[in-house]
């Protein structure tokens with residue numbers, strides 16, 4: 001089955017007890033045993049829930065995995081996967097990852113005795129040189145948030161294979177519609193389903209997809225043991241969202257490409273970050289491993305902070321809000337919003353400056369979005 005068909009029908013059967021076409025919300029904490037020691041496959045919703053199971057099977061199919069866990073948030077997914085590591089282990093993490101991921105490894109995991117090196121993952125020998133005897137994991141994001149850097153997945157998988165390291169890809173920005181990291185040798189995929197998979201800005205959720213049965217079992221064990229799973233209602237909303245993922249991604253990406261070119265020509269803008277632009281350093285790699293370039297566009301405004309604040313406060317259709325990936329277009333300021341959890345020196349080193357603005361392109365008409373940006377940019 002093609003992606004679009006799988007998104008609608010994958011893992012989803014009419015409900016066996018009623019024939020309901022759409023997967024019901026099994027809003028129950030517990031399940032009655034048929035007899036002592038005998039269940040109908042479910043006993044307690046932290047461990048497993050029928051609504052959640054359908055979402056997990058669907059996401060696993062879309063990513064080409066061997067099993068998945070749906071979690072309460074994207075960070076719950078990441079925390080669960082990070083707990084595959086033990087005290088004394090070392091992880092290499094992309095230097096321009098989501099602010100919350102940076103905080104998880106730089107603060108929470110470090111306090112638990114897991115060391116982390118943040119590194120730009122664009123050079124095979126630099127990556128190889130960063131591997132230590134206790135390195136266990138490479139963690140990456142492609143395209144990265146908010147700079148849209150592209151990581152060559154085959155290169156990372158090759159280095160990891162040589163040193164027997166686990167590889168984790170945060171596939172939130174690309175989604176399995178545009179990129180399937182497991183096809184390139186990545187071991188684990190994580191998602192913030194809050195973003196494109198749900199797509200309607202009405203859920204926070206996450207997912208973990210494992211490339212092998214053995215890893216799926218480990219992650220399932222941790223999700224249950226740590227109590228990180230998603231609620232049945234949130235799973236139901238994400239299931240509903242995924243049905244339109246392909247068509248949303250296609251349209252949002254097409255609009256993003258037009259907006260990136262518009263911004264590139266604008267005299268109030270000094271720099272545009274979008275992997276679909278030919279002069280983006282990751283353009284070729286993205287073209288090779290992805291089916292498209294996504295719908296997040298970042299740019300730098302000329303002038304001081306006043307100019308930045310003026311743009312952020314003057315847009316009307318673009319709402320000033322964190323998050324991305326929904327049908328509503330959003331505008332945000334990484335340095336004070338999505339990446340405020342990253343210390344300023346780290347932000348500056350990797351290029352998240354005060355002039356940087358990030359757009360998440362939604363489903364509104366491109367003409368209206370450009371008009372909105374134009375009136376906000378005038379006079380900055």
Ligand SMILES: *Cc1c(COP(=O)(O)O)cnc(C)c1O
Pocket residue numbers: 073074075076098100101141145170172173191192193194195204205206
């Ligand atoms: C939002 C986001 C997360 C965190 O997900 P939550 O659902 O907010 O916990 C992780 N990674 C990326 C790339 C994100 O954009």
